[in-house]
Structure formats: structure tokens, C-alpha cells
Amino acid sequence: MNGTLPTIVADIAAEMADAPDRGTVADYIPPLACVSPSRFGMAVVEADGTTHVAGDGDMPFSIQSVSKVFGLTLALGMVGDALWKRVGREPSGSAFNSIVQLETEQGIPRNPFINAGAIVVSDLLLGRHEPGETIGEILRFVRGLAGDESIVIDNVVAQAEADTGYRNMALAQYMRAFGNIHHPVERTLGIYFHQCALAMSCRQLALAGRYLMHGGVNPETGRTIVSRQRARRINALMMTCGHYDGSGEFAFRVGLPGKSGVGGGILAVAPGIASIAVWSPGLNARGNSQLGTLALERLVQRTGWSVFDPE
């Protein structure tokens, strides 16, 4: 490691504060469009719990698709591997909201981290419950992972998505035509939009991700969230599918399992070593945080944490 971890984290945050090319803030959900592109936050939780936070690392943001990791984890706990009958495990080779693949593959989305796949997961989470109950369960689950009861869902963001998310509605209706959505789409999408609207800081997000570095165990409580095998597999899916059609590039540059969201957040996991969250709202052409990716690339260069490095 080049330098101590606190120094490395602080240095990267300082570099990102001055970075000229910050990407483009997503504008298709109105409340997200208002966030300043100057924001950058970072948090690193080490295996022993030591936590390093820099920049805007304590400011909540809309985690959006990062939440798909938590939704998948919760659903695997509920229905187990039966989930994989309704969702695939392969990179999509197309944009996050593409509908083309659903036609050729009969309504089975390629993986749980593209929108269509996460909507199926939401449909599974809904089960026989009322949407309000399921949304409450997701929130309790994430609060428990992070050990922080102050985490909330931003209902303004959820409502904005419900008002404008025609493309997600189309995906859901389309999968329903193939029998792969079991509830009325408004109810399923209610789960999906609220899950995406979780507001968390980098610190909260990195804490919530700890179970993925610890083989499925929440180190704070000692509780097993998922089996060791499932934790490993979720990490694998984050590596191959976590950044939409930029997943190969993220693996190439960063080399850690990671999941990005259109709000500019990324959760990354160095198994056995650290849980990491970065946030900067400007996105690159693939819809992933421009500076968040750069920050993780630099972190890995200085720490040697890539899973593809000899140690």
C-alpha cells in the first residue's frame, strides 16, 4: 500500500474535489437533476470496522440502483434459488433499460441488476404482502445492515419515478405479458420505486455492505445475512453485471465487485478487506458515476485491493 489508508482516502477526496471532467447529472428523475455535480463523498469500512470518511461522505443521496444489491439479498433469503428461474445471471450487453433482450429471451431478464431484473425481484419481494409492508421490510433490512435507524426512503423521489417512469412501466408490462410479473404492475413498481429511493450517505452505504466482505455475516451483530456461498455469488454478479453495459470496463479499471446507481453512488467490495462507498452525481456515457469510478480506480492502484492482483 502506497501510504496509510486515511491518507489515501483523504488524498483521493481532495483530487476529486478539483477534477475538471465530472460527467453529467441524470435529469430524467426531476429531484435528482437538482443535485450539484460538485459533490463527492467516500467512505471505507475496513474488515475490523475501522471507518474512513471523506468529502461529502456523510451527505445522503439517492442510492437508486445500488439498492438492487439489497433487494436481491433479501429476495434470496425469502425464496432461495427459485429466484433464478425468473432472472438470469449473465451480463446483458445492452443499456440498463433495454427491452430488446426481453423479447428474444421470452420475458426473462438477463440479470437482477438491470432494471427489468430488479423489477422481477421486487415482484418476488411483494409476495403475498401489501406494498406498504414490503417497503417497510426493505427499509428495516437496510437499516439493520447499516446499523443505522436514521436511514429513510425519499418519497418525493419515489413519487417522481412513479410519475415519469414510463420505460420501467413498459418493462414491467412486457414481462407480465410473458407471465414473469405476478402482480399488477403498479404494485410491483411501487416496491421498485421506493427501494430505489432509499437515501443514504456513503458512510451508511459502506456499513450496509459489510456482509459482502465478510462472507455473508454482519460483523456488528454476528448475524448471518446470507450464506457464504450466496455472498460470494452476489459479489460475482456485481462484478459481471453491476455496471450495466460498463461492467467490463469497471472490472478492467477497478477490479472489485461493485454496483452503481444513477444517483451517482457506487458500492464496492474488497472481500475480506473492505466495504467501500463513493458518490458523485455526474455520470459517464454508460450511466455510472464518472468520479466515483475514478476514485475507486485510484484507491485500488494505491492499495492493491483488486481481486485480480496477487494479494
Place this chain on the structure above:
Amino acid sequence: MNGTLPTIVADIAAEMADAPDRGTVADYIPPLACVSPSRFGMAVVEADGTTHVAGDGDMPFSIQSVSKVFGLTLALGMVGDALWKRVGREPSGSAFNSIVQLETEQGIPRNPFINAGAIVVSDLLLGRHEPGETIGEILRFVRGLAGDESIVIDNVVAQAEADTGYRNMALAQYMRAFGNIHHPVERTLGIYFHQCALAMSCRQLALAGRYLMHGGVNPETGRTIVSRQRARRINALMMTCGHYDGSGEFAFRVGLPGKSGVGGGILAVAPGIASIAVWSPGLNARGNSQLGTLALERLVQRTGWSVFDPE
């Protein structure tokens, strides 16, 4: 680790010898169709050089697309990152020999491990040389990696591919139409078909892959084959793109960078720990070795070597 490594390797080979569902031997290259599906070989080279070989691990087979790893490594050494102007770094989301993506993405193949991408790499390797010289250089390079001068190219296999490889010819001509193949396609494909026709045993293949576990250094000679960063990135590409449209599944089940070939071989890398080769000629529906994948899955379960596990 559940048991000692020699025991684990021997046990897996024994299990594979009896496995009932062995997949389907590829028949589109006539000499490959003659190989018995009962074959299974395995070799593991540990970081300190200790080597474990089991089953048919010393029997040479046609490594086919596993050779794309060596071709890419050699080409990166010759032209550096300029290579990435002509080849992408994303999973393809389609079959190994698909031409669809080339039309929508203007002749730039998605990654160097699908056929189209490897053909571009062959075109780069050809450079200003005669095909015979380039083929000789590839052979010397692989012999050097494995430390074994007995490795040969099977010219019967190369000729059979040249006689029947219409689809690869179509891919090459198509990319030439977009200006992404610079030589007459027969010359470029001559490189490609000979590289694919490398005949190696599991032992030789695992030895040749050592530089990928050691950050780019061949431990036998101490020579740097590629920089540490490039070794890491090649591993990343193997993880996201090494098994065609089954790459997500391989990451999910095995969790190691790996590259498969239609001859039934797979090279897998546990960075810092081991270089592993398996071979069994029967393929699954995605064109990857059925028992080879299963053997690696069991190896990882018993050793904990997945890069997605805490240690």
C-alpha cells in the same frame, strides 16, 4: 481448505471420471470430434511452483480459444493500449461467433475473447511480418511461458479450421469492410487458426498461465511478461468475458478469472495462489467444458480460492 491440495485434486479427478453428464463434444472441426468424451485432466500449479496433476492432465489437447489469452498478452506487449482502439472490453451478451454486434457497433468487436476480437488481435500480431514468422513467435512465446519446448501447433487442426471456418471468414471480411482488419483475411486468419491449434496438456497450460497469478512475472525466469496492471486487467477480462455468453454463470459458480476453449480446456487463475488448467471435451449449452467447469466449482468450494470469498 477441506483436505490437502493433492487429495482435493485427486478426489475431483476421480469424481469427474465417473460423472454421468459429460456434455457434447464439438463437431464443427472434424479432428476435435474424434476426442473421447471420457477424458478428464487437471493440473494445479501453486504460487511456490508445486504442481499437482491428475487424470489425463499430461495428455495434449487442442486449446483453441484458451490461446486468446496468450495472443492478447503478446499483442499488448507489441502495440500497448492502442489495441483498445480496435477491440472493446465489454461482455458481448451473445454467442461466441455472433456477427450481429459488429453491425451495430461498426466493426469493433466487444472484447478480445470472442472470435471477432481475437481475429483483430491476430491482425495486430501479424503486423509487418509474414504469417509464418508470427506463428513462430506465438509458439516461442507460449513455450517460454510454460518452460516447455515440446509444445507444438497441430497443423491438421489448423488446416481443418481453414477449410471449414466460413463463419470466422465472414467475421473477418465483415470487419475488413469497416476497416478493422488491415491484412488480406486469409493471412490474418492463418494466424488465428494456427494460434487456436496449439496442442497442450493441462500441465503445460497451467504452467503457461503462471504469469497471471504472479502479477505479470514468469516465476521460472523472473522475467516480466506484462506489467502488473496489465496482468490484473487480463484477469478482469477473463472474468467478465472469458466464457462467451456463459461468463456470468462461470463467475457465479467458480469465481475465478478463466478462459475456455471449444476443445474442452479451461485456464483459470487464483491470483497470488494458483494457476489451474482443466480439460474435458464435452461442452455445455454455452460451449464451455461441462466437467471442466464442474471440477473448478468443486475445487473452489474446497479451497476457498474464489476471488469473491473473504480470503
Place this chain on the structure above:
Amino acid sequence: MNGTLPTIVADIAAEMADAPDRGTVADYIPPLACVSPSRFGMAVVEADGTTHVAGDGDMPFSIQSVSKVFGLTLALGMVGDALWKRVGREPSGSAFNSIVQLETEQGIPRNPFINAGAIVVSDLLLGRHEPGETIGEILRFVRGLAGDESIVIDNVVAQAEADTGYRNMALAQYMRAFGNIHHPVERTLGIYFHQCALAMSCRQLALAGRYLMHGGVNPETGRTIVSRQRARRINALMMTCGHYDGSGEFAFRVGLPGKSGVGGGILAVAPGIASIAVWSPGLNARGNSQLGTLALERLVQRTGWSVFDPE
């Protein structure tokens, strides 16, 4: 002409009554699935108004997509060529309910006779009106064309489509995401489903199609429904796009402008000569009436009415 027209029509109806291979009745809209495949009807209205009806030619059936001709005609009268900013004029090269093309062509459907295109036409027809008013206007329009006030819309069929038409909902939502549907999709689809649920006999349908053989003029009333140029162009669209991905085959075998519906009806036009309707509920692999197409093929062979024949 081989024989007199009354004989030809009667002979064809008799041949179709005995035809062994009758296709498959559509089952995705429950009320349609109940219709017996033994049905066959036919009606021919000559330029001078002489009408020949055979078989079940006076039995009403669900005209389904045949109604797209009338919807398009009405919409062209309301908004004129501005319609073509929102809908294309090319054959789709894919199935009637494909969503793929909408993604690559940014929400603009290929033509007004595939589902997506007809939904846009419904959105135009809705304009500033209430759905009930627009549905009433469509019904009045078709009654006027046929000169038959007894024509009705089958609300059971309309409701069944509304209950199960997830794929059409997906198409509408998807186009709304691109801004090409201007009303809430339920309202637009209300128009579409009711238009499709028009119940007409072959006689009524052939009468309604008279304006297309007469250059846009309803011969009964002398009123101009559309300009001569528009009538010609609607015929052209029926020729190139009227049978989904079987349009080329229909032109090849029949050689008349025609529009089919999933209820088994086809309206065909011999410009200057005749307006023809056939009905048989069994469909071929492309979703067009198996016997209806065969009946038209035989009619054209015996009459020489193909537009591609010298006279």
C-alpha cells in the same frame, strides 16, 4: 375470368368448407378462442355495387386489426400528413407485436398497421375528446362507410383485451417514454381496444371498404372519405404492411392490397374493380387467416384481379 363471379365465389366457399388444413384459432383473447375453426365467409362488392356473399358471409366476427384501416383513414382526415411525423411507412420485418424496433427507432413505429403504429393512431384520434366520444365517432364512421347502422362494438371482447393486453400496454408505455403517446396509456388503449372489437360480417366489411376501390369516394353517398391520393396511399400501405411479417407473402400469392386481423378476417381491395372480405378464424404461422388467404389467392387466379397482372 374463368367462370362468372357468382360461380367463382360460391365455388371457393365450397372448397374452403372442406379444406383440411385450417390453421390455429388465436387464443390470447378468450372470447376469440371460442370461435369454431369450421367457419368460412366471403363477400365481394363489385364496382357497380353488385354484391356476392357466400358461406358465413353474414355472420359477424371480431375484425380486430382490420379496423386499423378505418382508424388510419379517420385520423388522416383529422390531422392530415402530420400523422407521418409519429408513424413510419415501412414494413417492419418483425412480428405484429414486436417491441425491438421501437427501441432502435426511438419510439416511432414502423407503420400504422402494426400494433404500436395503430396505438399511436388511436392516441391521435383521442385528441382532446373523451374516450367515449372518440369510440362513438369511430363507430359512426364505420357504420357510414358500410351504410349499415346495425354494426356494433363487442364490449366483451374490448374488456377482455383490456384485461389481458399486457403487451399492448407495454408498447404504449414504451412509446410514451419516448414522447410518442400523449395521453395516459389507459385512455389511448381504450380507443384501441374498442376499435379492434368492432364486430362485422364479411358483407359489412366489404361494403365498408368500397371507398378504397373508388379512389376515396363512398359510392353509396357520393361523399369523399379521403382524397384520391390518400386512398391510393392507404392501398399501398395495405400492400406493403397489411399482413405484418407475412406481407411479402400475401403480395406474392394474392397481389392485392389487404389488411388482416387476428380474428381471421381480411379486407382486400382490387382498385376500380372490387372490395372483398373473407373470414376464417384459423391463422397461419404469421398470424393471418389460413383459409382467408387461400380463398383470396384462388379468387385472384380465376379473376385476374391481381394489381400485378396486365389487366
Place this chain on the structure above:
Amino acid sequence: MNGTLPTIVADIAAEMADAPDRGTVADYIPPLACVSPSRFGMAVVEADGTTHVAGDGDMPFSIQSVSKVFGLTLALGMVGDALWKRVGREPSGSAFNSIVQLETEQGIPRNPFINAGAIVVSDLLLGRHEPGETIGEILRFVRGLAGDESIVIDNVVAQAEADTGYRNMALAQYMRAFGNIHHPVERTLGIYFHQCALAMSCRQLALAGRYLMHGGVNPETGRTIVSRQRARRINALMMTCGHYDGSGEFAFRVGLPGKSGVGGGILAVAPGIASIAVWSPGLNARGNSQLGTLALERLVQRTGWSVFDPE
């Protein structure tokens, strides 16, 4: 008819001489790129043989894909309807040289008027002959149709295509991979490139097309070139597939069976009335002659010759 035919033809030629927006001359075959966009020619042969020629109507040009009509006619005479086992009859919904459809439809091109389909027809024409013999036969056939022994093949154009036609080579190799090209691709493409390189004037082209207006009979010799049914069907294919992905637009605007070529020529047929050829080298966005299409549109408006008009 608005005016006499000689006046109409002369007027249109005069209008086209001054037209400002002339499209873009194709540049991918070098010899074609040298033709001046100011050229415009037209020839109309009436049913009784009366011929009207205007502008550059006696200047030879490269007919390119217009020749696919003659190749198809000749092949149908040789192998009959067996041809349709290897080529479809549907519009493609994509560009003239697209390869995507071939992958999803297993090497069967959508119709004989896209490049892939015409290459299969060339493969059929080659049969057991030497390429030189087949090329000679095509030339004799076209000379016979036009009644003009002075028609030649431009070998410079044929050679230029052979030197640069990578995309056509890719199409041919790709279809060979599916078993739908039976000869070495160089031989099959030799036929294709020479057929495309036919140099003809509008007068010659319109004369050659007479059999399509006369139900398959060459009126000069009285010989049946193809059966009446086949002539009708070739016309149908020209209507639905003759202008690549602009076929719907051509039917909409012109309403005649027509086949265009990248050299700027179009052959159109008014069954029973006239055979028409136009030429202007500038192309529209779909690859069809900009002024040629406009000239035909005006001709049809003034003559009422559209097959979709009442008479």
C-alpha cells in the same frame, strides 16, 4: 391523364434537370463515384411498343441492383420454385447490406432483392457451369430481353467491386457457414459482381423490362420468358422489396413495382400499360435514386398509372 405522354415525359425531364436537391452519388465503388450528379434520363415503353426517351435516356449507366430482377427471372427459369427454399419473400426491415437478419434466420436471406438474397441467386445461376459461361448467359439473356446486342458488362466496375466488396464477401461467407452458398464464394461473387456491372441506358432497361408488363411475354419475340403467374409474383416482390428499407415509401409515393440500383437507376412496371426506366445518380438516405423516385412520382400523378388507383 394530364397531357399527352410525350409531353409528360419531356416535362418531367425538364423539371429534373433543374431540381436543386439531387442526393448523393455513391462512392463505395470508385468508378461509380465519378458520375456527374447532373445526369437525368428517362424512358417509357408503352404496351404497344411506343417508346419515349428524354434527357440522358440513351446514356449507359451501371444498373447494379436493378439487375437482380433479371437474375431472379433467369434463376426461376432454371430451378423453378425450389429457389424459394433458399431465399425468402419478405421485406427485410433493414439496410440493403445488413447481416443481422442472416444470423437470426439461419442464413436464409429475406428476399432476392437484398444483397444476400441476390448472392444466393447468383450461386444458383452458377450451377455446374464455369463462372464465365454463366456470366455470358446472363448477358445474352438481358440482350434478348432488350432486343439489343450492344449491351455490355463493364469489367472495370466488376473488378472494382471484387476488390472492395468486403461486406458482400462477408455475407457470402456467412451464408456458406449455414450451407446456403454451395460454391467457393469467389466464384459465386464473380457472377454477382458481373451481373451488377451491366451497363445499360434507360431505353435499354425499359425495353428489357417489357416482359413484366406483359405477363411474362417478350412482346418483340412473342416468347414466354416466365409464366404469367411468375411475372405477377416478380412484380409483387419488386413492390414489397424492390427498394430495400425504402420499399414502403416507394409504394406509398409511386405505387408501382420497381427495383432500384445504387448506380441511380430504377426500373418500374405499370402492368399492362408501360415499362419505365429512370436514372439519376444521386441517392437518398435509403440508397435509392433521389430524382428517379421523384420523376416516377410525378409520372404516376399525371398518368394515374399507380396500381392502387381505380384505373
